[in-house]
Amino acid sequence: MITLHLKVASSLRDTLCESVRESTAASSLDESTAAEIMQSGRLSLQMEEGSTPSDLLNKLGLPTEQRLMIIVDGKMVARTEYGTRELTDGVTVSLNPPIQAG
Amino acid sequence: MGWQKQILRVNLTTGEIKKEPLIMDWAQDYLGGRGLATKYLWEGMDPSTDPMSPDNMLIFATGPLTGTMAATGGRYTVVTKGPLTNAIACSNSGGKFGAELKFAGYDMLILEGRSVKPVYLVIIDDKVELKDAADYWGTTVWHTEETLKEVHKDPQIKVASIGVAGEQGVKYACIVNDLHRAAGRSGVGAVMGSKHLKAIAVRGTQGVSVDKPKVFMQAATETKASLEDDGGRKSLTKYGTNAMIDTMNEFGGLPTDNFRSVQFEGTENINPAAMVRPNANGHVNLITNKACFGCTIACGRIAHIDQTHFSVRDRKEYWHASGGLEYETAYALGPVVGIDDIDALTFAGYLMNEHGMDPISFGVTLAAAMELYDLGIIDKQTTGGLDLSFGNAEALTTCAELTGKQEGFGVELGLGAKLLCQKYGRPELAMVVKGQEFAGYDSRALQGMGLGYATSNRGACHLKHDVFAEDMDDQTGAGKAQPCKTSQDKIAMVDSTGACLFTMSAWDTGEFQLLVDSACEGGSDGTWDNERLLLTGERIWNLERRFNLSAGLTRADDTLPPRLLKEPAPSGVAEGRVSALDTMLPEYYSLRGWTAEGVPTESTLNRLGLS
Numbered sequence A: 001m002i003t004l005h006l007k008v009a010s011s012l013r014d015t016l017c018e019s020v021r022e023s024t025a026a027s028s029l030d031e032s033t034a035a036e037i038m039q040s041g042r043l044s045l046q047m048e049e050g051s052t053p054s055d056l057l058n059k060l061g062l063p064t065e066q067r068l069m070i071i072v073d074g075k076m077v078a079r080t081e082y083g084t085r086e087l088t089d090g091v092t093v094s095l096n097p098p099i100q101a102g
Numbered sequence B: 001m002g003w004q005k006q007i008l009r010v011n012l013t014t015g016e017i018k019k020e021p022l023i024m025d026w027a028q029d030y031l032g033g034r035g036l037a038t039k040y041l042w043e044g045m046d047p048s049t050d051p052m053s054p055d056n057m058l059i060f061a062t063g064p065l066t067g068t069m070a071a072t073g074g075r076y077t078v079v080t081k082g083p084l085t086n087a088i089a090c091s092n093s094g095g096k097f098g099a100e101l102k103f104a105g106y107d108m109l110i111l112e113g114r115s116v117k118p119v120y121l122v123i124i125d126d127k128v129e130l131k132d133a134a135d136y137w138g139t140t141v142w143h144t145e146e147t148l149k150e151v152h153k154d155p156q157i158k159v160a161s162i163g164v165a166g167e168q169g170v171k172y173a174c175i176v177n178d179l180h181r182a183a184g185r186s187g188v189g190a191v192m193g194s195k196h197l198k199a200i201a202v203r204g205t206q207g208v209s210v211d212k213p214k215v216f217m218q219a220a221t222e223t224k225a226s227l228e229d230d231g232g233r234k235s236l237t238k239y240g241t242n243a244m245i246d247t248m249n250e251f252g253g254l255p256t257d258n259f260r261s262v263q264f265e266g267t268e269n270i271n272p273a274a275m276v277r278p279n280a281n282g283h284v285n286l287i288t289n290k291a292c293f294g295c296t297i298a299c300g301r302i303a304h305i306d307q308t309h310f311s312v313r314d315r316k317e318y319w320h321a322s323g324g325l326e327y328e329t330a331y332a333l334g335p336v337v338g339i340d341d342i343d344a345l346t347f348a349g350y351l352m353n354e355h356g357m358d359p360i361s362f363g364v365t366l367a368a369a370m371e372l373y374d375l376g377i378i379d380k381q382t383t384g385g386l387d388l389s390f391g392n393a394e395a396l397t398t399c400a401e402l403t404g405k406q407e408g409f410g411v412e413l414g415l416g417a418k419l420l421c422q423k424y425g426r427p428e429l430a431m432v433v434k435g436q437e438f439a440g441y442d443s444r445a446l447q448g449m450g451l452g453y454a455t456s457n458r459g460a461c462h463l464k465h466d467v468f469a470e471d472m473d474d475q476t477g478a479g480k481a482q483p484c485k486t487s488q489d490k491i492a493m494v495d496s497t498g499a500c501l502f503t504m505s506a507w508d509t510g511e512f513q514l515l516v517d518s519a520c521e522g523g524s525d526g527t528w529d530n531e532r533l534l535l536t537g538e539r540i541w542n543l544e545r546r547f548n549l550s551a552g553l554t555r556a557d558d559t560l561p562p563r564l565l566k567e568p569a570p571s572g573v574a575e576g577r578v579s580a581l582d583t584m585l586p587e588y589y590s591l592r593g594w595t596a597e598g599v600p601t602e603s604t605l606n607r608l609g610l611s
């Protein structure tokens, strides 16, 4: 197993909390963890070795077709690599909505 | 139809008020709003005119969708020559003022000359009058708007006004309508002040007709439905534009400490989560969201300040709810000056609206002053005793107020970053293009954004192109010129319809075709199809360019500050990169059909009907 440190943008936290509660990751997530995500946007998660960003999105219940911006240890993950890029133990995975005009 | 086919021309020197038919041939070529006003400006004045002289024209223009049932159809644009840039200025605003001007029966209001004494303009349908503004001159936007409603005994009257900043020529003074919506950029408020025009109060009771009512109703319904389902729209409604602050911080494109850094440690204190999180006193910053006229997105935020906060503790007059943090306000009053005190940012945002100033330009000017202070080029003697260290929230709120009132060091801050840095011998510290300060996207991380900034006709601006998807996918300059050019043309068209560009999260040219073609007659060109709409946008972009070239701007003005061209991004996904403007710009010129010097060729002008 590997441990991933998630960093979730504020505007994804509601969605993530709802979907995590309903997904397979729910066993490791209770109300206080959900509250913690809402508060700080942080969550540590165990995954199988060799997991990819797509596996992570599936586990979190976030649709892979949703246009998200994923950054691993400060490096951008191209959308084409979501299914192939292996996540390694201890990395920080940052999940963000796409860039748009503000 | 779509147009009211009537414009109002007011000569402030002579006091003459004229109603004129809209020149429909021009409307068929430029639609309305930004495009049509640019055509009137181009035909009506010498581009080399001093922006603050009476000969500058100030145009308030609605689009054919303004005041209709189209979603977000409440926009208007102010077009003039801007004092911040000495280039064309086009500044777009929402709220309800634009629709009201249309309901009064006018597509456009053209202001010329300069009144001898301060005046305000009252438009109540056909009845148009200039009135003495002596009682309002020297007062704030908020006082002016609220008092005019009382004096005219009509709470529904819509007001666009300037504060002392506009009266005194602050280079980035804006025109504020509906208390906290603004034609914010390029100093259009200073032009209004130079004309001694304090406010425009408008009330209209006429409807807006469309060309094919049934088709239009169906188009309005269908396009609203597509907005309803769109993820980007949902995010704007729920979180506002400030959702972008987390994304930009993670990406490494969030300008911090005058662009010395691209990531800010304090985002968690000013992001959308912070806006709804109770503080130690149980105070929650955000109250609700708010929409402009006819908008089904409602991206606006309404907030209030903790009454125990240093900024308002003894000032009950600021305890009410007003405009809250949007991304650009949060960036410009936050990271770029190193501040993460949400109440200080919100209060400074209030002051921007109350005194009529562009928060982006103010914040980036203050950031430049903070860097000058940090380098020891200015000191407390220069600042009137203020400690301008990055991160000093009290300096932010004090400077905002001093600038709004044009007192003390605020007079220097009112110059804008370019003139301030020039004055102290460090022009390279001004984070500007053509004199206008940057929005909250660093062009070392967002290369297409950098090209858009450099080529924007109104100086650094994030709203005149859309290369976000390409910039997210790739951090080099490759492949950015084409989407930059195409999106500039598309947005020029959207800005000319009277709809909000935030619809573009869900809508493409096809949706605008449905709306515009059913709202407007097509003239001799027949229908308003995709091709015609995009060609219209391209024509507008090139006419703006011609205005700027005639005003004396050159290729040398299509550039970025040395920091972005030479100092690598210190962190983030683009760590180690500088802007690739030198490779993108020639490609962009070529795609535009311009010479290597950035001048539209004869064949380009012919193709666009601009010869």
Ligand code: SF4
Binding pocket: B072, B094, B095, B290, B291, B292, B293, B295, B296, B297, B298, B299, B300, B500, B501, B502, B503
């Ligand atoms: S999306 Fe926002 S800025 Fe645009 S019209 Fe709606 S409320 Fe106004």
